[in-house]
Amino acid sequence: MKIVKVEAFSLRDKGEGKPHWVSHFKVPHANEILIRLTTDEGIEGFGLATSYTSNEPLIHVLKTGLSEMILGADPLTPERLYHSLFSLTWQRASAEKGWTKEALVRLSAATDIACWDIIGKAAKMPLYKLFGGWRDEVPYYVTCAYYQDGKGIPELRDEMYKLLDQGHTRFKAKVGGLSLGEDIERLEAIREVIGDRDLMVDVNRAWDLRTATQAVRMLEPIKPRWLEEPLRWTDDRHETTLLAQRTHIPITGGESEMTLEGCRAFIDERAISVLQFDVTMFGGFTGGRKLAALCELNHVDVAPHHDAYIHAHIVAGSPAGLIVESFPDPSRDPLQAELFENPPITRNGTLKLNDEPGLGLMLSDRALEKFGTQIM
Structure with missing residues (x-):
């Protein structure tokens, strides 16, 4: 061929x-x-x-x-x-x-x-079966709580109520753009709205180690499922290892790497509990399968960054697969909403993969x- x-x-x-x-x-x-x-x-x-x-x-x-x-x-x-x-x-x-x-x-x-x-x-055959066929459904979470002009605590609450009304069950909120106290207040408001549902926290590499160390103590009552990319890029692998030793909150990362080797270093240094590589940014499925296998052997979970309908095959194919990231708001990601004629069905916090061969997706x-x- x-x-x-x-x-x-x-x-x-x-x-x-x-x-x-x-x-x-x-x-x-x-x-x-x-x-x-x-x-x-x-x-x-x-x-x-x-x-x-x-x-x-x-x-x-x-x-x-x-x-x-x-x-x-x-x-x-x-x-x-x-x-x-x-x-x-x-x-x-x-x-x-x-x-x-x-x-x-x-x-x-x-x-x-x-x-x-x-x-x-x-x-x-659908790719998730070629990749191992561990399951045909995967959990998903919604990335939300972005900073926007005019968006205070009341508007943040409204956003979360809307997502709950849409049937979503897991949420990841953005922090790092305000003072630590203000961000904690935002997270407390989200926790109050969503109850005991999963709440992940994403810093996008904004904190130094001193701030992150203070943050993990302040975050404990909020009970985040994980803390994502907490440290600035300059020394994030070493500092993430140090931070992981100071908290019981699972630390995640990997989306900002450019190579498989960069992700391997995070695993080797025991810096993270969850790896968030992105096969559309580096590695493709050829690399993503290798990272998923490496995660399985090192007891690290896989929760890829972005493009849920593509990454679902990696997550569904491996025992290390944990969850995929979703952007149901078209104003944030119109491609997830419109690029495919037959997107996988999402219901009750899970994404059901299509059984059509390959990616199982038809371009619109x-x-x-x-x-x-x-x-x-």
């Missing part, structure tokens, strides 16, 4: 509403590259590359030769194709073409996901026209 056609779309949404801020940056409403591959046997597969920075470096790579390296490749050999693309990050040819490491990492991941989609379709032509600009 050979890849005979490569298509790519830049998926963007300007977002007309109030920006969604985390501790120190604004998250995009939609900012992904979609890669669609077609084989000589007529099988199509797609993958996504997520980026919180500009898509332009990825578009440049695609337009200046990467697609030529994908054409003619065998999609049934994802290890070989992924390595050939990822290895460009240390080759002179990339510098000559002006290809950045981040762009290559993202696009190698998207291409890998598309290959696995083809593999599942060729095998006539309407959404591609609305959000997409075809690159090639």
